[in-house]
Amino acid sequence: MTALPMIKKEFRELFTSYKILFIPLVFIALTITQPITMKMLPTLLENATGLPEGTVIEIPTPTAAEVLATAVSKFSTLGSFILIMIVMGSIAGERASGVASMVFVKPISRAKYYLAKAFTYYILTIVSMLIAMGVTAYYTEILFGDLSWLHVWTGTLMYIPNLLLVVTTTLCASSYFSSAVSAGGVSLVFNIVIFTVPPFLGTFLSMVSPDALTNASMAVLRGSALTEASVTAAPSLAGVFSLIAIFFFMGWYLLEKQEI
Amino acid sequence: MLSLRILECERITKSYGKNQVLQDVSFSIDGIGCVGFLGANGAGKTTTIRILTGLAAPTSGTVKVAGYDAVKDRNKVSREIGYVPQIPSFYNYMTATEWMHWVGTLYGLDKKTIHERTEELLHLCGIYEVKDRAVGGYSGGMKQRLAIAQALINQPKIIILDEPVSALDPMGRYDVLLLIEKLKQVMTVFMSTHILDDIERVADHIVIIRQGTVVLSSTMEDLRANHVEPVIEFTLDHQAGDLITMLENTPWVTEVNYNGGRYKVQSSDMQKAQAELPQIIIQSGSILSSYQVSAMTLEDIFLKVVNQS
Numbered sequence: 001m002t003a004l005p006m007i008k009k010e011f012r013e014l015f016t017s018y019k020i021l022f023i024p025l026v027f028i029a030l031t032i033t034q035p036i037t038m039k040m041l042p043t044l045l046e047n048a049t050g051l052p053e054g055t056v057i058e059i060p061t062p063t064a065a066e067v068l069a070t071a072v073s074k075f076s077t078l079g080s081f082i083l084i085m086i087v088m089g090s091i092a093g094e095r096a097s098g099v100a101s102m103v104f105v106k107p108i109s110r111a112k113y114y115l116a117k118a119f120t121y122y123i124l125t126i127v128s129m130l131i132a133m134g135v136t137a138y139y140t141e142i143l144f145g146d147l148s149w150l151h152v153w154t155g156t157l158m159y160i161p162n163l164l165l166v167v168t169t170t171l172c173a174s175s176y177f178s179s180a181v182s183a184g185g186v187s188l189v190f191n192i193v194i195f196t197v198p199p200f201l202g203t204f205l206s207m208v209s210p211d212a213l214t215n216a217s218m219a220v221l222r223g224s225a226l227t228e229a230s231v232t233a234a235p236s237l238a239g240v241f242s243l244i245a246i247f248f249f250m251g252w253y254l255l256e257k258q259e260i
Numbered sequence: 261m262l263s264l265r266i267l268e269c270e271r272i273t274k275s276y277g278k279n280q281v282l283q284d285v286s287f288s289i290d291g292i293g294c295v296g297f298l299g300a301n302g303a304g305k306t307t308t309i310r311i312l313t314g315l316a317a318p319t320s321g322t323v324k325v326a327g328y329d330a331v332k333d334r335n336k337v338s339r340e341i342g343y344v345p346q347i348p349s350f351y352n353y354m355t356a357t358e359w360m361h362w363v364g365t366l367y368g369l370d371k372k373t374i375h376e377r378t379e380e381l382l383h384l385c386g387i388y389e390v391k392d393r394a395v396g397g398y399s400g401g402m403k404q405r406l407a408i409a410q411a412l413i414n415q416p417k418i419i420i421l422d423e424p425v426s427a428l429d430p431m432g433r434y435d436v437l438l439l440i441e442k443l444k445q446v447m448t449v450f451m452s453t454h455i456l457d458d459i460e461r462v463a464d465h466i467v468i469i470r471q472g473t474v475v476l477s478s479t480m481e482d483l484r485a486n487h488v489e490p491v492i493e494f495t496l497d498h499q500a501g502d503l504i505t506m507l508e509n510t511p512w513v514t515e516v517n518y519n520g521g522r523y524k525v526q527s528s529d530m531q532k533a534q535a536e537l538p539q540i541i542i543q544s545g546s547i548l549s550s551y552q553v554s555a556m557t558l559e560d561i562f563l564k565v566v567n568q569s
Contacts, residue, residue, distance in 0.1 A: 005362060005365040005366055006366075009351070009362060013351070013353070016353040097349045098345060098347060098348070098349035099349040099350060099351060101310075101315055101345055101349075102343075102345065102348065102349055102350065102407075102410075103366075104314070104315060105313045105314065105315065105338055105341065105343040106338055106363060106366040106367065107335050107338045107339050107366060107367060107368075108366050109335060259310070259315065259316040259317070260310070260315040260316070
């Protein structure tokens with residue numbers, strides 16, 4: 001028995017719950033505010049009240065690439081939080097409602113069930129991110145001038161593993177806890193730690209951390225040479241993919257051992 | 261009855277930390293028919309069923325379902341069983357037809373078979389008319405019927421039902437028991453309940469569990485032969501003196517029960533009891549209202565077995 005019926009069911013659920021529409025829209029809303037804010041900033045400051053008379057604020061107009069690079073940083077905070085909210089109930093919720101016990105007595109292994117969940121959320125995340133960055137880059141071009149689309153897509157693809165790590169850790173927590181809120185809470189704390197602490201723990205951990213991948217991705221979006229950026233990003237890519245693999249298998253193992 | 265060993269539990273224990281829920285549970289079931297799994301609330305019925313279905317693993321002991329180990333061959337076991345939990349849950353956005361089709365694909369059935377089985381089973385379980393409505397809008401009884409229908413799609417050797425009628429109205433209960441009577445002709449029906457009337461009506465084999473231990477496993481035939489003793493039932497118009505103590509001190513009285521104004525007396529010597537009991541009642545100053553000798557009901561046996569152990 002393949003995991004196909006389970007994957008089909010998961011995708012259908014994305015449609016019936018409107019997640020397939022809602023997530024790309026939220027991601028677009030998240031990133032597109034960056035070029036708008038940057039464009040409006042001088043006007044906003046000009047109209048700001050309470051500044052002493054004669055105050056002069058000079059803000060150099062950022063390049064389109066700089067604007068887009070800062071847009072991606074939104075995913076480190078609000079984007080990750082939204083992903084956690086979406087994924088936290090995927091397994092825990094089904095266990096709590098009792099539907100998992102209806103499914104697990106059927107001839108579908110827990111591994112395939114887990115794989116189907118992970119696959120579906122990975123696809124949703126990747127597609128949503130690509131749409132959001134595509135739309136934002138297009139809008140940034142209109143407001144700030146030309147962009148190198150090769151850099152846009154490379155930088156975006158480089159950042160995606162960080163989001164997949166958020167999905168994987170949340171899924172792992174969801175297969176352990178029977179409460180979606182507990183799973184989400186644990187995943188949130190873990191992701192805050194893993195994204196912020198390693199840079200303070202020495203050169204090696206700093207190089208392989210998700211934060212280093214964010215920086216590398218932003219550097220590419222700003223227009224750094226791709227070869228140079230790839231070399232810088234390699235250790236962090238390896239580190240993030242290792243974490244994804246570790247938490248993927250840990251979640252799978254926890255679900256296998258879980259009593260339903 | 262066939263001689264296939266369909267269920268075999270050998271010395272199962274189950275602990276959650278220091279709390280031991282099951283202790284040395286052993287029983288085996290052969291062939292087709294209906295097995296009534298009886299026990300009070302908290303006796304360990306649902307835990308045993310979760311182990312039989314592979315949803316939980318025993319702390320020690322072995323469980324075989326249709327010849328397969330329920331822990332090591334979980335996937336093979338799932339092909340041989342149908343399971344109906346106490347409170348069935350579904351993906352609420354699916355209709356009954358969609359759920360049946362989805363479950364059919366999990367069993368690897370072809371589209372034609374799934375379609376035929378779906379039509380047949382939804383008719384059989386009495387929810388054909390609502391088959392295209394989302395399950396989220398179903399009543400508890402309708403969900404229970406759908407749970408039974410979907411548990412049968414793979415034509416299992418054994419169907420395990422956890423308190424299948426407890427959430428149903430009298431008509432629903434009657435229908436489900438009728439369905440169980442049909443199913444037990446072609447497969448093993450393992451049904452947990454604490455409703456003794458239902459067991460008495462449909463079960464061919466009975467397993468009684470008390471505080472995590474099996475205290476009785478017997479065919480209904482053997483049970484009637486070995487446990488069913490005559491019992492004298494009587495009611496009084498007027499009671500004087502401590503009749504219960506008087507009866508308990510009588511040598512041939514083995515048990516006295518008083519419930520809802522009705523006395524039940526079991527005796528080691530029924531002839532003597534029938535001759536002397538009315539005199540004892542009169543001697544106590546009480547006035548008899550009704551008096552009859554009858555057979556023990558399943559409730560009497562259940563109470564006797566549970567109290568003895």
